[in-house]
Amino acid sequence: MSTTDTVRRPRTTTDFDEELIPRYTFVERVNHWFGAVTYSYCLITGLAFWTPYLYWLAAIVGGGPTARFWHPWFGLFFTVSQFFMFMQWGGDMEVDNDDRVWADNIKAYIENEDDKLPPVGRFNWGQKIYFWAMVGSTILLLLSGFVLWYVEAVPWSFHILRYVAILIHASVALITIGLFLIHVYMSTLLEEGSFASMVHGNVTRAWAWTFHRKWYYQVTGKSRPNQ
């Protein structure tokens, strides 16, 4: 399918290429997986409340009442992980001009023609958008979630809050599910080496050079050629 294969160099990596360089610290990985587990819990229980066809999902986490009790708490835990992610990665997530060019040519990325794209820093445009969309969604889910959490605390004179909250909570959750699906697909199946990097914390030089070239130059102290 990929016509660029014919113009690429032969895919043989050297020992130098396979040397490991650190990408995620231990704390970053722990926080990532804390977020992953808490999000997944909210996803499973949330889908159970979303449609009768998935209500059985509540059974695998202890039944409907248990799911209802813990869903908001896990939402809070997820918010905590998002806060620390914001502290850890917020600075690396600023969208720059290279990212905008990258975004304009995202078709090439989707078709695995990565060599047609401008060099990428520690995170690419897609990861940055995912990050900021998740941060924004977390805030909206938290605010609407509080209204839904304490049913008896919202007086009837403010019941319009419930109407707004239920729509926001469901819509934003759907957006995060879309983002989450893409995130999981790309990091486990699509981009080889990504999943391992979030487990072990390291990537190979070749991986860094291929997918995050600006970051590769930065961490290896090599100046960027041709510029």
Added chain:
Amino acid sequence: MSQASTEIIRISGHAGTVPGAGLNREFQVCKLVDTTTCIGCKACEVACLEWNGYTFSQTTFNNSYQTMPETAWNYWNLIKFNEHERDDGSMMLLMRKDQCMHCEEPGCLEACPADGAIVQYANGIVDFQEAHCIGCGYCVTGCPFNIPKFSPEAHKVFKCTLCNDRVSVGLEPACIKACPTGCLHFGTKSEMKDLAEFRAEQLRDVSGFADAGVYDPAGIGGTHVIYVLHDAKNPELYGGLPKDPHIPYSVWLWKKPLKWLGNLAMIGGIVGLALHYLRVGPKKEEPIPPEDRGPS
């Protein structure tokens, strides 16, 4: 309901036809509350507590006769009092017994995500099955009458059952039995509707209430609790009875278009990602060209 199951269709050793065969019986029940003959004695409130096994709790005084501001998870029947000043300056004490309306199209049931937590019987009673309730409170969002109440102790939601346990064995609801003035009636929906219309006509023609009428709102397909009001044009006067109740638009949006769009998007997304992988495959790392190696 119980009558439906005991209707005889065949009789052994019986000469002739089955008595009553082919008869069309109506099983839809209805409670009629005639606010014009209510004296605010609260016997219905007490009867409700007693029958349903709740104890008296502290009341909230708010410069009126009303026991508390609204019904509670353990107080399902509440007379709402309103001191209404009429155009001629005279005062009317409007009293309306507030409880679950048992809607024909119940918003609580529409909003509920828990399998079997809310059921609607063929006789029209909408009943909460607390054993299946998960305490999410979505029913509170779906109800246009502010009836389901969350119990922080039980983590479940409670409301009037229309005494389903009594009705199913041929008894009238406890509130009806306790009413001393006869302002509460119980029977089939059509009987109660006829009686209500008759009373409203009487109020219009004889008692000088030109706007008297029956409250059986169409927006939720009618209710199994109906009211006779002196002023049917202003139901809000009667403790905030909504003029045109309906299932909230946001609940409709959430449960109909958003649900189907969301389900399609989720399934479409998974299929799309799978197709993407089959079409373009994984991204693999590439060897670093010599000019980009070292010095570090």
